[in-house]
Amino acid sequence: MKPENKDQIYQQFEAIRRQAEERRDAARRDPSPTILIGTATCGIASGALDTKLAFEQAILEQGLDARVRTVGCIGHCYAEPVVIIDYPQSGFPPIFYHEVTAGKARMLVKHFLEGGDPLFEHVYGAMVENDMIPSVMEFSRFNQEKRVVMEKCGHIDPEDIYDYIAHGGYAALAKALTLDPETIIDEIKTCGLRGRGGAGFPTGRKWELAADSPEGDKIIVCNADEGDPGAYMDRTILESNPHQVLEGMAICALAVGAHKAIVYVRSEYPLAVKIVSGAIAQAKTLGLLGSGILNSAFNLEIEVFQGSGAFVCGEETGLIQSIEGFRGMPRSRPPYPAQEGLYGQPTVINNVKTLASVPPIIANGAAWYRTIGTENSPGTAVFSVVGDVVHAGLVEIPMGVTLRTLIFDICGGIANQKKFKAVQIGGPSGGCLPETFLDTPIDFDSLTTAGAMMGSGGMVVMDEDSCMVDVARYFLDFTQKESCGKCTFCRIGTRHLLDILQRITTGEGRTGDLEQLEQLSEDIKDGSLCGLGKTAPNPVLTSLKYFRDEYEAHINEKRCPGMMCRPLMTYYIDLDKCARGCDACVGCCPTEAVFTTSTRKKGIDQDLCVKCGECMVACPPQYDAVRKVSPPGLAPVIERPVKNPDASKKASDNS
Amino acid sequence: MTLNPNLQPLQLFAMDVDPFAKDEIFISGLPDYLKQFDRQRGQLIPILQKVQQELTYLPAEALQAVADYLEIPVAEVYGVATFYNQFRFNPPGKHQIKVCLGTACHVKGGDIILENFERKLGIKEGETTEDREFSIERVACVGCCALAPVVLVGEDVQGHMAPSKVEGLFVRIQVEKEMAQRKKKRHETGE
Ligand SMILES: Cc1cc2nc3c(=O)[nH]c(=O)nc-3n(C[C@H](O)[C@H](O)[C@H](O)COP(=O)(O)O)c2cc1C
Ligand code: SF4
Ligand code: SF4
Ligand code: FES
Ligand code: FES
Numbered sequence: 001m002k003p004e005n006k007d008q009i010y011q012q013f014e015a016i017r018r019q020a021e022e023r024r025d026a027a028r029r030d031p032s033p034t035i036l037i038g039t040a041t042c043g044i045a046s047g048a049l050d051t052k053l054a055f056e057q058a059i060l061e062q063g064l065d066a067r068v069r070t071v072g073c074i075g076h077c078y079a080e081p082v083v084i085i086d087y088p089q090s091g092f093p094p095i096f097y098h099e100v101t102a103g104k105a106r107m108l109v110k111h112f113l114e115g116g117d118p119l120f121e122h123v124y125g126a127m128v129e130n131d132m133i134p135s136v137m138e139f140s141r142f143n144q145e146k147r148v149v150m151e152k153c154g155h156i157d158p159e160d161i162y163d164y165i166a167h168g169g170y171a172a173l174a175k176a177l178t179l180d181p182e183t184i185i186d187e188i189k190t191c192g193l194r195g196r197g198g199a200g201f202p203t204g205r206k207w208e209l210a211a212d213s214p215e216g217d218k219i220i221v222c223n224a225d226e227g228d229p230g231a232y233m234d235r236t237i238l239e240s241n242p243h244q245v246l247e248g249m250a251i252c253a254l255a256v257g258a259h260k261a262i263v264y265v266r267s268e269y270p271l272a273v274k275i276v277s278g279a280i281a282q283a284k285t286l287g288l289l290g291s292g293i294l295n296s297a298f299n300l301e302i303e304v305f306q307g308s309g310a311f312v313c314g315e316e317t318g319l320i321q322s323i324e325g326f327r328g329m330p331r332s333r334p335p336y337p338a339q340e341g342l343y344g345q346p347t348v349i350n351n352v353k354t355l356a357s358v359p360p361i362i363a364n365g366a367a368w369y370r371t372i373g374t375e376n377s378p379g380t381a382v383f384s385v386v387g388d389v390v391h392a393g394l395v396e397i398p399m400g401v402t403l404r405t406l407i408f409d410i411c412g413g414i415a416n417q418k419k420f421k422a423v424q425i426g427g428p429s430g431g432c433l434p435e436t437f438l439d440t441p442i443d444f445d446s447l448t449t450a451g452a453m454m455g456s457g458g459m460v461v462m463d464e465d466s467c468m469v470d471v472a473r474y475f476l477d478f479t480q481k482e483s484c485g486k487c488t489f490c491r492i493g494t495r496h497l498l499d500i501l502q503r504i505t506t507g508e509g510r511t512g513d514l515e516q517l518e519q520l521s522e523d524i525k526d527g528s529l530c531g532l533g534k535t536a537p538n539p540v541l542t543s544l545k546y547f548r549d550e551y552e553a554h555i556n557e558k559r560c561p562g563m564m565c566r567p568l569m570t571y572y573i574d575l576d577k578c579a580r581g582c583d584a585c586v587g588c589c590p591t592e593a594v595f596t597t598s599t600r601k602k603g604i605d606q607d608l609c610v611k612c613g614e615c616m617v618a619c620p621p622q623y624d625a626v627r628k629v630s631p632p633g634l635a636p637v638i639e640r641p642v643k644n645p646d647a648s649k650k651a652s653d654n655s
Numbered sequence: 656m657t658l659n660p661n662l663q664p665l666q667l668f669a670m671d672v673d674p675f676a677k678d679e680i681f682i683s684g685l686p687d688y689l690k691q692f693d694r695q696r697g698q699l700i701p702i703l704q705k706v707q708q709e710l711t712y713l714p715a716e717a718l719q720a721v722a723d724y725l726e727i728p729v730a731e732v733y734g735v736a737t738f739y740n741q742f743r744f745n746p747p748g749k750h751q752i753k754v755c756l757g758t759a760c761h762v763k764g765g766d767i768i769l770e771n772f773e774r775k776l777g778i779k780e781g782e783t784t785e786d787r788e789f790s791i792e793r794v795a796c797v798g799c800c801a802l803a804p805v806v807l808v809g810e811d812v813q814g815h816m817a818p819s820k821v822e823g824l825f826v827r828i829q830v831e832k833e834m835a836q837r838k839k840k841r842h843e844t845g846e
Contacts (some may be wrong), residue, residue: 045799077801104758229795232757236798267704267741268794308700308739325699327738386759386800393801418715427758461760473759478795588819590771610774612767612818 006178008061008295009425013174016227016286017286020165032065033087033113037100038071038080040153040239042232047081055083058109066113073153075394076141077386081365083108085125090116094127096136131463139389140409145204146372146398148380149356153240156274161187161282164243170288172359176251177296177420181569184362185211186256191366192378193358197314197351198429198455199531200377200444206288206348209338210256213346220249221342221349222321224272227311228427229478231458232442233382238265238272241356241444249353250289252360253300256348260301264319265529267306299316301393301545311428316341316349329484329522330603353382353457373399379442381454387424389462390415397442405440406498407461418463420546421562426455426543428475428482429535430466431542449543453535467562468547469554473501475539489527493520494536506567507631509555517544552626556629566611570632577625585615585626595640603638678710685735686718692724699725703736712746748783748790753807757796763803769793769819772806 027034028241035055039048057064064569072461074082085108086094090636095118097108104122111117123137136142153467164170177182187558189204202309209219222245224236230478238245249261249375258451262278263272279513283289291299305323312318320342322328336629341347358377361369373379383406389618396408403423407413414420422432431452433440440446444454462471497520500513521537526532544551553559560568573585573594587604593608594615602625604615616626629635680794681688685706688796692705693699699721706717713736722729754769756759769780772791784791797805802814808824 041797042799042801045665045797045814047800077799080799228758229756230800232798234798268797308702308704308705308741322739323697325696325735327735334681370756384800387762388802397793458758459761462762468760471762524785534756545812568805590818590821610770612769612771613764614818617817632673 003106005296008414009174011176012287012295016288017165017171020162023162023331024166026061030067031089032067032281033090035060035066035068035086036084036086036155037068037072038073038082039070040158040236041269042073042236043079043080044271048081050102051081051083051100051105055104055109055585061115062109064109066109069157071156071161072158073236073394075150075396076238076391077392077393078395082394085112085118086127087113090118092118092126093130095133096124096127096204097122097584098124137438141395141412144401144405144410146358146380147395147396147518148369148372149244149382150237150241150394150396151360152219152244153237157567158240158242161243161279161286161288163438163576164241165369168180168363169359172362173247173250173254173288176254176295176362177294180184181257183210183257184251187362187366188255188358191355191369192363192376193361193369194377194379194444195351196353196357196382196457197349197479200428200454203350203354206338206350207252207256207278209336210258210346215257215337216345217260217343218253218256219345219347220253220256220261221316221319221323221347222261222263223314223316223349223354224251224263224269224352225307225314225319226266226269226352226456227314227482228458229386230386230427230460231456232382232422233457235269236381236394237276237352238263238269242272242276244356244359245352246276246279246283246289248350248358250293250303251301251348251358252348252355254298254345259299260370260422261303262323262342263302263304263313263321264307264604265304265312268309270515273304273306280304307497307505308644310484311483312530312532314607315532318530319570320347328486329486330532331335332529336466369654374389374441374443381442382648383459385411385459385461387459388415388418388463388466389413389461399443400441400551402439403433406459406503407438414461414463416463418465420461421464421466422462422468422471424452424460424462424471424539425455425458426538427458427537428479429453429531429654430455430458431469431538432462432546433542434546437546450637451538451545453538463563464578465562467505467560467564468543469501469551469560470562470564470577472539472543473498473505476501476536479536483536484531484563485529487533488531489524489528490529490536493524493527494533496520497524497537504551505556505565507554507558507565509551510640511555513555514544514551539558560630563628563630568632569611569628569630570606570635571604571609571611571613572627572629572638573604573640574627575599575601575603575636576627577623578602579623579625582620582623584618584620588614588618590614597638598641603640605640606632606635667839678714680711682716682720685717686724687691689720689724696727698727699727699732699770700739702734703742707742710746712743714744718780745783746787747792748788749787750808751792752789753794753797754780754790755795755797755798755803755805755807756793757803759796759800759803760805765804767814767818768806768821770820775821792794 038053047356077080079101083097083100090548124134129135193203194200224234261371313322316332317330337347370378380396382396423431480498483490485491521541524537561568580600591608593605597603619626718732722732756765780791804816806813806816
């Protein structure tokens with residue numbers, strides 16, 4: 001970098017920033033209310049587009065002056081569709097509303113926008129401290145989070161680059177352009193950033209390796225393959241704030257000397273593909289990507305490559321194979337991709353969250369980053385916490401927070417007054433941890449020691465009604481299908497593991513099965529090349545270690561303690577509780593298995609029942625007559641009364 | 656269940672051209688169509704994605720045309736296409752039902768929902784009904800786990816699915832279909 005260029009870079013950036021701020025200020029001067037609606041995939045799934053339409057129509061009908069703007073996702077899934085109304089003239093601060101259906105939207109327009117009444121009964125909280133409405137920051141779901149990667153998610157319009165810039169975006173890139181590449185790498189090394197893609201490899205070291213590789217067409221790849229079947233943070237980040245990721249990629253390219261970069265997004269994420277592609281185009285128009293970025297000599301072209309849905313392509317060497325047009329089969333390392341990667345060129349592959357952490361680090365310095373998190377795992381972790389918690393969603397916490405704090409304080413604990421049983425962390429590569437591990441701090445090393453794994457950040461919380469053997473079977477079913485087939489142990493070993501688990505969950509378990517599971521698991525770990533095979537047995541091994549009694553119940557008593565394994569349980573109706581004449585369960589049964597007994601109560605025809613549990617949901621709470629038992633033999637036998645005289649005659653003939 | 660006002664029944668049902676005739680026209684034009692891509696191995700997956708986007712599946716003739724264009728054996732093309740979950744080799748139904756079996760949906764009974772669709776339509780996951788109206792697929796996490804279990808009908812997300820809602824979903828599709836037909840008829844008779 002020619003130092004005399006520094007001023008020009010800053011001038012150029014200042015010009016863009018001024019433009020962005022002028023736009024923002026112009027919008028702020030406009031006193032008409034602004035309605036922010038979260039319309040990432042998750043919001044849309046919960047009906048955010050209907051909500052948006054309702055707002056727009058109602059505003060039009062009432063002839064009001066108000067703006068409806070779409071923003072990304074704020075991560076509060078339990079509250080979707082989420083709406084923030086900023087109406088300065090009303091005298092109220094910006095207000096956060098949750099579960100805003102189309103009907104609620106119309107009500108808000110009528111009462112709040114027109115009448116000035118913010119409908120307190122529907123308010124979730126105010127976005128800033130004030131003395132009228134309690135702030136959302138009083139909720140632990142908000143105040144115990146620490147947002148670095150997701151700071152702007154849900155607050156800016158992902159399809160407007162100026163919005164990002166007005167919130168401080170691209171300043172880190174401008175700063176980086178005035179630094180030596182070595183200084184950038186040093187900064188990333190000192191801050192202690194570790195890869196958020198699962199393995200936690202020090203990012204600075206990876207970049208240094210690529211920077212030190214001999215010249216060549218170096219390439220940066222942003223890994224947004226996100227194959228874990230229960231995680232969606234990377235997608236949400238790309239949909240909500242794509243520029244932070246692009247900015248991180250540009251800084252990375254600058255540091256290692258690359259001029260080409262690829263965002264590898266799965267094609268199942270069409271909205272993310274669209275938003276990232278649009279963001280790249282906008283950044284190019286403003287000269288923040290492309291050639292001669294901000295008047296410097298630095299060029300960078302970023303392309304989007306759509307992954308075709310193979311879990312193993314999240315593995316970096318598999319990912320490279322698939323970009324080159326082959327089956328995504330991993331190869332052995334070294335050489336590491338940072339030395340010899342895509343088309344033989346040095347390739348830095350980083351996860352979305354790793355790259356999105358870079359701009360704040362460059363902007364605020366390594367020392368600032370080290371104040372967050374722990375000594376060996378600085379920074380934040382983003383989890384998608386789902387399953388049986390009250391406040392499910394995306395959570396960003398400083399590393400070192402315990403599982404207990406995350407699950408019980410931040411996410412509101414277990415839903416429906418049930419008891420906590422286990423938390424699955426790290427998806428197919430991770431493990432299930434029991435209650436005794438709730439005080440484990442969340443960081444790379446502690447989770448690995450406990451037998452789980454940071455993984456990509458999927459976290460599924462399970463209550464007492466879940467079956468650990470079934471969860472292990474579920475993950476094995478997944479990894480078995482996704483094994484690329486290169487290594488015998490991974491290809492055939494996972495199949496055997498699955499077969500055994502399948503047997504156990506259907507009541508065919510035998511003595512010796514558990515020992516075989518353990519032995520086979522160790523063999524698969526040893527005999528597999530890539531992380532997929534090496535970690536595939538983790539769900540089995542951890543559940544065997546912490547929930548062995550459940551496996552034993554399945555094998556020895558043919559009993560599923562969680563009553564999840566359908567061959568091992570059954571539904572029946574408690575005749576003492578069933579209300580005469582009530583028909584609630586009859587209509588809901590998809591197989592017409594519910595019949596009326598001679599006493600006009602209900603019974604279940606076990607031959608027809610498919611154990612879907614609908615009748616249990618349908619039975620009115622005041623009767624609560626449907627029961628689950630395991631093993632099935634415990635259910636009382638209730639015969640279907642014979643209806644017509646013909647049939648009854650036949651039946652008596654037979655007897 | 657919410658009725659999506661954005662869903663345009665007419666677009667779903669007014670298929671004036673026989674879809675298979677349309678496919679054949681596209682396939683016969685493939686050699687020309689492919690010229691927009693570089694003749695490079697790295698283009699293989701993007702090409703397959705594009706072709707599938709046009710045809711909704713990858714028929715044998717299309718795979719052959721791609722192999723010819725990139726000058727690689729057709730077995731290689733099959734090898735790659737079958738490796739990835741995205742590619743399918745049979746036409747899907749007009750209404751694609753995708754049942755989420757991601758982790759969150761699994762623990763909330765996604766497999767029971769899948770079974771209900773299978774039973775209702777008399778086909779298995781991965782298959783299409785004989786009249787090509789419906790097909791069932793399983794997908795992994797569509798990203799709204801808080802709504803688990805989740806089903807996608809076309810692009811429409813149905814959260815908090817329950818076996819009893821399956822029936823209602825078909826009723827809705829049927830009603831929409833009849834509405835579209837009536838509308839079409841009115842249009843034809845010039846009323
Ligand atoms: C089977 C398998 C799947 C993986 N999936 C992903 C993924 O979806 N996203 C990701 O960023 N990394 C994934 N990884 C890790 C990558 O191989 C690689 O370590 C990571 O992208 C490096 O980026 P980081 O240093 O920023 O973590 C996967 C690894 C394995 C073995
Ligand atoms: S461990 Fe499994 S997925 Fe990985 S290379 Fe070997 S066979 Fe393929
Ligand atoms: S569990 Fe399902 S199939 Fe069995 S009786 Fe109840 S509703 Fe019917
Ligand atoms: S609310 Fe957007 S990811 Fe959950
Ligand atoms: S697991 Fe079904 S939406 Fe996430």
